[in-house]
Amino acid sequence: MSMITIRKEFHRDVEAREALLDRCFGDARFEKAAERLREGRLPAQGLAFTASDRGRVVATARLWNVSAGPSRPALLLGPIAVHCDYRCRGLGGELMRHALDTSKRLGHRTVMLVGDAPYYERFGFSAAATGGLWLPGPYDANRFLALELAPGALAGAGGLVSPTGRIEPKPALSALIARTAHNESARAA
Numbered sequence: 001m002s003m004i005t006i007r008k009e010f011h012r013d014v015e016a017r018e019a020l021l022d023r024c025f026g027d028a029r030f031e032k033a034a035e036r037l038r039e040g041r042l043p044a045q046g047l048a049f050t051a052s053d054r055g056r057v058v059a060t061a062r063l064w065n066v067s068a069g070p071s072r073p074a075l076l077l078g079p080i081a082v083h084c085d086y087r088c089r090g091l092g093g094e095l096m097r098h099a100l101d102t103s104k105r106l107g108h109r110t111v112m113l114v115g116d117a118p119y120y121e122r123f124g125f126s127a128a129a130t131g132g133l134w135l136p137g138p139y140d141a142n143r144f145l146a147l148e149l150a151p152g153a154l155a156g157a158g159g160l161v162s163p164t165g166r167i168e169p170k171p172a173l174s175a176l177i178a179r180t181a182h183n184e185s186a187r188a189a
């Protein structure tokens with residue numbers, strides 16, 4: 001029996017999330033144009049999600065701050081992946097809806113992604129609004145999709161999509177921060 005919950009991603013999920021993404025996409029995932037918008041950045045605030053089944057990471061989805069051409073804040077969704085043992089039970093759809101609802105609630109106006117239109121069309125994504133935009137690297141234009149969370153949010157959009165997210169701390173620094181937080185909570189306890 002599974003007990004799946006969709007929740008915020010925690011630091012302790014990172015290793016299992018990376019293993020899941022390796023399994024779903026292999027090393028090719030680091031060569032995608034979308035990766036150029038994620039590398040060295042942190043996900044958008046409050047928009048990194050994990051689905052877990054009794055502590056086991058079974059799905060992941062994250063969104064990233066970008067600009068859709070000059071001065072037009074937007075989100076990039078991905079990668080999204082569901083463990084093969086858990087597919088075709090509606091979990092991917094539930095995770096997508098959770099990610100989109102949370103994005104809207106946080107005031108975001110547009111979500112873009114690179115993916116299979118036959119899957120993402122069911123959530124309202126289409127290539128119609130991305131015609132004037134381009135990504136920093138090779139991609140198939142038919143797979144570059146967007147959803148306007150606010151009607152007209154991409155009207156007239158044109159230009160390069162560029163990363164605007166918070167810079168990811170260097171590993172040594174993040175380890176130091178984690179250690180400090182751990183020490184502080186141990187002292188407070």
Ligand SMILES: CC(C)(COP(=O)(O)OP(=O)(O)OC[C@H]1O[C@@H](n2cnc3c(N)ncnc32)[C@H](O)[C@@H]1OP(=O)(O)O)[C@@H](O)C(=O)NCCC(=O)NCCS
Nearest residue numbers: 024080081082086087088089090091092093115116118119
């Ligand atoms: C895509 C993915 C996240 C869907 O997760 P899921 O939990 O199986 O999704 P759901 O159960 O909500 O939906 C399943 C439906 O989507 C369809 N579907 C899944 N992937 C699809 C695709 N690439 N294109 C078209 N339809 C797709 C299934 O055939 C199924 O159809 P049905 O409802 O008619 O039976 C999952 O298949 C996955 O992790 N794939 C590997 C990684 C990946 O491709 N990520 C997306 C990048 S484009």
